[in-house]
Amino acid sequence: MSDATPAAAAVEQPAVHDRSIGAIIAETRNLSADQVARVLAYQQEKNVRFGEAAIALGFASADDVMFALAQQFHYPAALGKESAHADLVTLNQPYGPQAEFFRALRSQVIMRVFPEGQSTRQALAVVSANRGDGKSFVAANLAVCLAQLGGRTLLVDADMRSPRLHELFTVSNDVGLSGILAGRATGRLVQTVTAVPGLFVLPVGAVPPNPLELIERPAFGLLMRELIGKFDYVIVDTPAADQGADALVVANRCGAALPLARRDASTLDGVRHLVRSMQDAGVNVTGAVFNDHS
Structure with a gap:
């Protein structure tokens, strides 16, 4: 010593x-x-x-x-070093218009989902009606922006149909959420993101044959309550609503949801149905994001 x-x-x-x-x-x-x-x-x-x-x-x-x-200024960025994944615009172009959009979105999310003094804490599920709407893109960049504030931020990949977050942040996907819910979790589960101090990722792990059944187990609700208590911000990626009821169940356990619509892809009826189903399930719907990132 x-x-x-x-x-x-x-x-x-x-x-x-x-x-x-x-x-x-x-x-x-x-x-x-x-x-x-x-x-x-x-x-x-x-x-x-x-x-x-x-x-x-x-x-x-x-x-x-x-x-x-x-x-x-303690501001994580990929400039001057090896670039992060192309989708992580908040790291690769931290002073560009897309990063500025995510900072504005962060401000709205904090006021609506993570306000100071809130008695009942929530996590935020990023949801959309269809595949390819950009849920992982939005969830990942929003999580980076939240971590840049200095709070402990956890990004959970609950898309047990087409997981992507481990690819975006280059973390191991050997074990993760599916193993926890199946009672088979061993080893390192929540992983740190070296490039962004304060950011942690819980990947999916093995893609299970029964994702909805795993999400509906009481273990998922218990896990979310535990994670919400340990981190300042919890952001959860989800599968598309048209693939099953996973997103609705996840959002209900999180407490809040951020719906996405995609330019030239989403329909007004589809977005309305998604928002209505979330509201009917008692989810705090925080508005909506129009994603035009290609």
């Missing part, structure tokens, strides 16, 4: 947000000592910031500078 004081340890190994923009850029771009010296000389000569000087000399890009700023 080290006898170093916390202050001494901080000096010896500074946290990312305590490091300068220049130090982060130099590490990200693997700049040599000579290149760093040239950037510093240009910076002094032109009276500009390190990032501007590095860009002017061709040693860094604007994305590298934004990545360094993101590190200082």
